[in-house]
Amino acid sequence: MKTGLKKKDWVLIMIIICVAWLTILVHIFIGGKGANRVIVKIEGAIQDTYNLSEEGEYEINGGTNVLLIRNGKASMLEADCPDQLCVHQKPIALNRESIICLPNKVVVEIESGTSREFDAVTR
Amino acid sequence: MRGRVAYFGVFTALALIFSYVETLIPFHFGIPGMKLGLANIIIVLVLYKLGVKEAYLLSVVRVLLSGFLFGNYFSILYSLAGGILSLSVMALLKRNGGFSVMGVSIAGGVFHNIGQLAVAMLVVETFSVIYYVPVLLVAGMVTGLLIGIAANEMLKRLVNLNM
Numbered sequence: 001m002k003t004g005l006k007k008k009d010w011v012l013i014m015i016i017i018c019v020a021w022l023t024i025l026v027h028i029f030i031g032g033k034g035a036n037r038v039i040v041k042i043e044g045a046i047q048d049t050y051n052l053s054e055e056g057e058y059e060i061n062g063g064t065n066v067l068l069i070r071n072g073k074a075s076m077l078e079a080d081c082p083d084q085l086c087v088h089q090k091p092i093a094l095n096r097e098s099i100i101c102l103p104n105k106v107v108v109e110i111e112s113g114t115s116r117e118f119d120a121v122t123r
Numbered sequence: 124m125r126g127r128v129a130y131f132g133v134f135t136a137l138a139l140i141f142s143y144v145e146t147l148i149p150f151h152f153g154i155p156g157m158k159l160g161l162a163n164i165i166i167v168l169v170l171y172k173l174g175v176k177e178a179y180l181l182s183v184v185r186v187l188l189s190g191f192l193f194g195n196y197f198s199i200l201y202s203l204a205g206g207i208l209s210l211s212v213m214a215l216l217k218r219n220g221g222f223s224v225m226g227v228s229i230a231g232g233v234f235h236n237i238g239q240l241a242v243a244m245l246v247v248e249t250f251s252v253i254y255y256v257p258v259l260l261v262a263g264m265v266t267g268l269l270i271g272i273a274a275n276e277m278l279k280r281l282v283n284l285n286m
Contacts, residue, residue, distance in 0.1 A: 004223055004225065004275065005223055005225055005226065006221060006222060006223045006226060007221070008221040008222050009222055009223050009225060009226030009229070012222070012226055012229060012230060013229065013264065016233055016260055016263075016264050017261070017264075019256075019260060020256070020260040020261050021257070023256045023257045023260075024257045041247075043247075082195060083195070083197075083198070096254055097254055098254065100243065102197050102243065102247065103195075103197055105246065105247060107247050
């Protein structure tokens with residue numbers, strides 16, 4: 001099949017795929033297991049912390065967003081912004097994963113809490 | 124010169140229409156900010172047919188107009204960062220030579236996403252958005268390739284259009 005792609009195009013495609021793989025590996029390496037805390041940040045400052053294993057619905061940022069925690073996953077149930085990007089986003093459960101509501105400057109993040117020290121002890 | 128201005132007007136209108144059509148397509152892959160970027164067909168076309176300066180002008184005009192018409196303050200900020208970074212890289216690759224229209228467009232798609240991600244990182248002051256990088260890279264590559272193929276076909280048919 002004649003694609004019309006030149007040699008440099010293929011090099012570019014390979015570089016992009018390699019960088020993508022590299023960042024995935026870094027994410028897995030840093031991410032790992034032990035994710036158990038849901039952190040709610042507003043304008044970069046930590047506002048609330050929830051347990052990922054406790055199910056529930058929480059109003060955050062004074063009611064502009066509603067956070068849902070269910071089956072060990074966190075997702076945004078409601079937001080008062082027009083684009084609803086954060087509501088449409090898939091639930092998060094892994095370390096460092098996040099849901100971001102830009103208009104309200106809300107970040108929901110997953111963290112491993114104190115599990116690092118805990119792992120060191122049990123090992 | 125008059126012909127160029129007229130064509131610029133036509134391209135601006137086309138880019139706006141594409142932006143509008145894009146808002147009608149409900150694209151939700153679970154990844155915020157991911158879209159096809161139909162208007163970029165016109166940007167690539169202008170880059171090849173009219174030149175870098177005109178492409179920059181069209182990029183900014185397009186983002187401002189579509190932002191005020193269909194978007195909000197955030198979408199303007201986002202699109203502007205993505206659009207200008209993407210266009211800069213595309214112009215650089217085109218001048219460098221050795222890349223096809225598809226290659227230039229792929230780089231444009233990828234850097235469009237990187238520009239938007241950078242703005243997101245600044246706005247919410249967190250680095251955890253890094254997690255999106257692989258998805259955005261691959262998404263930018265695929266959409267860039269599709270846009271590049273479309274733009275390439277259009278350029279083939281517009282060979283006789285002299286501006």
